[in-house]
Amino acid sequence: MNTVTRPRILVVGAGFAGVECVRRLERKLSPDEADVTLVTPFAYQLYLPLLPQVASGVLTPQSIAVSLRRSKKYRTRIIPGGAIGVDLKSKVCVIRTITDQIVNEPYDYIVLAPGSITRTFDIPGLTDHAFGMKTLAEAAYIRDHVISQLDLADASQDPVERASRLQFVVVGGGYAGTETAACLQRLTHAAVKRYPRLDPGLIKWHLIDIAPKLMPELGEKLGSSAQEILRRRGIEISLGVSIAKAGPEEVTFTDGRVIPTRTLIWTAGVVASPLIATLGAETVKGRLAVAPEMNLPGNDGVFALGDSAAVPDLAKGDGAMCPPTAQHALRQGRHVADNVIASLRGGPMRPYVHKDLGLVVDLGGTDAVSKPLGIELRGVPAQAVARGYHWSALRTNVAKTRVMTNWLLNAVAGDDFVRTGFQARKAARLKDFEYTDAYLTPEQVRAHVEGTARQE
Structure with a gap:
């Protein structure tokens, strides 16, 4: 089969779902059946559930x-950059490369x-003064920042400044927030x-969440156990509370409390990539x-999965959607690859069904x-199960x-x-790491694709 006529499969994203899809396509497709391309800003797959352990220094970022790119046997072409728009009608993905060049990548199948x-809200000062916990750079940066607060507090002669540098606020009572607070509290x-x-008594960690319960998915007993472990360590947990305002040296809670702090870590959930809106x-x-x-109904050759897709959870039924967890993303990646291959070969596609295997929460040390x-x-x-699961994944x-x-x-x-040394230069916050302003609107995508076509 001629190279020009081979179907082009474009996979966007190198998370659990994207990488599992690519690897399965490579294993099950012969080299002359299709060309596989992967778009990702970074040529690595990040194991997100262990980010809190990078922030606390238990694990190295690498x-x-x-x-x-480690293996020589893989044949997928990697485009270093980020997809910023998709024109479904023209079957073109618009990509901003790491050199800031905007290019069009045509496809026959797109995953x-x-x-x-x-996920952020319109809270004054939030994106200017909060840290996130979604990328490898953020985790490494937070570790530097937290240790630097101890150094700066030790160097300060002002008791007010010293106290504020030794208070830390984590917003979000889900897995990411709970594990982040637990691991960093152990570090300090x-x-x-x-x-x-x-004075060790000056170090105070606050974990807050607008929900009435901490990690409700765990159930009443385990959720209460997690809270008891954290409170025993001295972490103050406030439920039914969020942030009203964030500043460089203090945070105001919605219940009126003002906490002097230089460290606000925001982990209050996630939303789909802005690419979906394009x-x-x-x-x-x-x-x-x-x-x-x-697959996307009414659009031939378009598939979506992972955190950015509302995949029906057939195992639960009642209109439930699959939660954005690693175990679903891994299995969806393999399953969608099989469906792409079935579509390519003219065979029937199968619906995705997976029964949740359970939940693990590592609170550091022997606590879990x-x-x-x-x-x-x-x-x-529980710790053996948690680490065993992560290690095997x-x-x-x-x-x-x-x-x-x-x-x-x-x-x-x-x-x-x-x-x-991350702290040696200008301070970075949540808004500096995820580049959410890089995406195009649907109208801009169409205009760019049509303009490029006219030039050709």
Whole structure:
């Protein structure tokens, strides 16, 4: 078959869903059946659930960033850049490369797995003064920032400034927020012992969430156990509360409290990538509405999955949608690859069905709560299940070896309280990491594609 006539399969996003899809396409398609292209700003797959452990220094950043270029046997072409628009009618994806060049990438089949971004609200000062926990850079930056607060508090002669630098606020009582607060609290608790001039009693962590319960998916008993563990460590938990205003040196809660702090970490949920809005297609709470087969009705060759797609959860029924979790993304990636191949070969596509295997929450040290297959676990057994699950989900043996080595080294030698220099220049906040202003509107996408076509 001539190279020019081979079908072009374009996969957008290198998260769990996108990478699993690409790897399965490579395994099941012969080289002359189709050309496979992957669009991603970074040539690695990030294992997001372990980001809090990078922020706390238990794991190195490299250990959870699995290189996509390591193996020589893969034949997928990688475009370093981000998809900023899709013209469904012309079957063209508009890409901003890492050199800021805007290019058109035509496709016959497109798999949209661009993931999600941090969900924010119109709260004064939020994007200017809060940190996120969604990218590898943010996790590494937060670690630097938290340690720098201890250094600056130790150097300060002003008791008011010292107290404000030693208070930390985490917004979001889901898995990301709870694990972030738990892991970073352990870091500061261990680090303050190396600062003789600092009073450990001044270090205060606040975990707040607008919901009435912490991690309600865990159930009443495990959720209460997690709260008890955190409160025992001294973390103040406030439920039914959010942020009214954020400033450079204080945060105002919706219940009127004003907390002097230089550290606000925002983990209050995610929303679908802004790329989805460029399609002009039907959405469900911002996620692209797809069929159970994960194809977009009325658009031949368009598939979507992961955090950006509202995939019907047939295992639950009653109109439920699959939650944006790693276990669904991994399985959806493999399943959508099979459906793309079936569509390519003229075969029938199958609906996606997966029964949730349970939940794991690593609170650092020997503290954890887990619910594998509905069995409630706490303490060391829960920690073994949580880390075992994460370890087995890592895609390569190299990544597994690095993570296991980091865990063992941390258990034996403890933490290192080293700053890497991110704080030496201009401070960065949530708005500086996710580039949400890079996307086009549907009208801009069409105008760009049509203008390029006329020039050709």
